[in-house]
Amino acid sequence: MEITRQNPSARFTVPDKITVRQQLAYFSASVAPDRAMLERYWLAAIPLINDWQCEILPDINTDLDSITDPHATQVIIWAGLEVKKHIDMLGEVSKN
Numbered sequence: 001m002e003i004t005r006q007n008p009s010a011r012f013t014v015p016d017k018i019t020v021r022q023q024l025a026y027f028s029a030s031v032a033p034d035r036a037m038l039e040r041y042w043l044a045a046i047p048l049i050n051d052w053q054c055e056i057l058p059d060i061n062t063d064l065d066s067i068t069d070p071h072a073t074q075v076i077i078w079a080g081l082e083v084k085k086h087i088d089m090l091g092e093v094s095k096n
Contacts, residue, residue, distance in 0.1 A: 003082045008071045010054040012079065014086050018048065026087055039064070041080030048083055 004011045018026075029044035052060040056071045064076075 001086060003079075003086075005075070005078055008054070008056040008075060010056070010075050010079065012052045012054075013050045014045075014048050014083055015050070018087075018090070022048065023087070023090075026083075030084070038077050038080060041084050042076045045080050045083035048087075049079065 001016055002011065002013050015022075026044045026048065029047075030040050032040055032043075035043065046060055049060060054060075054075055056069060057067070057075050062072075
């Protein structure tokens with residue numbers, strides 16, 4: 001599944017289906033008690049994100065303590081929440 005954003009420009013894909021191991025890893029990382037919620041969503045999403053393209057944050061593994069651009073923060077929050085929404089929808093029956 002491709003996910004895109006216009007301003008600032010960002011794009012990535014996530015698998016349409018993920019293994020149970022990937023789901024367990026995602027949920028484990030997203031509830032880790034040593035991180036704030038939005039940071040947890042971002043860190044949990046990184047292993048599932050493919051084809052990352054972002055003008056503000058070109059390297060998905062950038063040390064968050066090394067950047068100060070508030071647009072990067074917006075992109076990180078957006079991507080983390082988009083992956084969470086995708087994970088939450090996995091297995092839902094489509095309405096036909």
